[in-house]
Amino acid sequence: VGHLYLVPTPIGNLEDITLRAKRILTEADYIAAEDTRTSGILLEKIGVHNHMISFHKYNSKQRAPELIKILRSGKDIAEISDAGMPVISDPGYILVQECIKNDIPVVPLPGPSAFATALIASGFDAQPFTYYGFLPRKSSEQGEFFEKMAQSSATSIFYEAPHRLKKTLKTLSKYIARNRQIVCARELTKIHEEFIRGSIEEVQDYFAENDPRGEFVILVSPNTEQEKTLSWSELIDQVNELVDQD
Numbered sequence: 001v002g003h004l005y006l007v008p009t010p011i012g013n014l015e016d017i018t019l020r021a022k023r024i025l026t027e028a029d030y031i032a033a034e035d036t037r038t039s040g041i042l043l044e045k046i047g048v049h050n051h052m053i054s055f056h057k058y059n060s061k062q063r064a065p066e067l068i069k070i071l072r073s074g075k076d077i078a079e080i081s082d083a084g085m086p087v088i089s090d091p092g093y094i095l096v097q098e099c100i101k102n103d104i105p106v107v108p109l110p111g112p113s114a115f116a117t118a119l120i121a122s123g124f125d126a127q128p129f130t131y132y133g134f135l136p137r138k139s140s141e142q143g144e145f146f147e148k149m150a151q152s153s154a155t156s157i158f159y160e161a162p163h164r165l166k167k168t169l170k171t172l173s174k175y176i177a178r179n180r181q182i183v184c185a186r187e188l189t190k191i192h193e194e195f196i197r198g199s200i201e202e203v204q205d206y207f208a209e210n211d212p213r214g215e216f217v218i219l220v221s222p223n224t225e226q227e228k229t230l231s232w233s234e235l236i237d238q239v240n241e242l243v244d245q246d
């Protein structure tokens with residue numbers, strides 16, 4: 001059987017393609033790409049010329065069996081997404097699952113991903129962290145995630161589109177303390193790379209003056225204040241303890 005290679009591609013700066021990624025993309029029999037047009041431009045720039053097969057979230061269920069057939073015939077497939085790591089908020093998961101079921105070796109290559117790049121420069125503790133990917137778009141559905149982040153002692157990371165950023169920060173501000181630190185990492189590895197750091201209030205003020213443009217990763221600092229809300233039973237236990245002390 002062939003191999004499924006999971007190949008990360010740059011999230012902005014073309015120099016971030018690894019030597020191994022370039023070699024695998026050149027040597028594989030096929031490249032399964034999320035968007036063959038976008039990837040065509042990237043591959044051209046890095047000097048890779050190879051056959052591409054389109055594989056995205058809308059055709060992945062039908063395409064996966066076809067790709068499995070190719071892999072079973074002994075051919076290698078390199079899977080890429082538009083940018084960064086395949087599978088991380090991008091298609092790929094279904095194919096990986098199918099390969100595992102079919103005893104086809106899955107070979108992941110290390111490389112760029114926006115969330116890890118943002119995390120290491122955030123200044124927040126990276127152990128533990130929780131990665132949420134994209135949150136639901138509606139404020140009403142974001143609440144349960146923001147509640148978790150508000151109470152979490154892990155650094156929380158999520159992706160957001162620029163045109164939704166202000167609204168999402170406003171919703172977030174209803175769930176976290178005013179002085180809770182957040183970081184918005186913008187345009188990582190690109191010319192306009194920027195880190196907007198501060199309390200949720202300060203960051204909101206910044207975006208009131210500067211319209212969000214480009215790509216963003218948002219990080220919420222761990223809750224070190226232990227401002228965890230107690231469940232009713234925990235509350236009753238605590239009250240009973242106090243009463244006992246008296």
Ligand code: SAM
Nearest residue numbers: 011084085088113114159160187188215216217
């Ligand atoms: N697979 C990618 C990865 O490994 O990070 C993520 C793909 S997801 C469809 C695209 C989102 O990732 C963007 O909307 C943005 O939130 C984030 N992103 C990608 N590149 C970025 C960059 N250069 N700077 C900041 N965020 C980025």
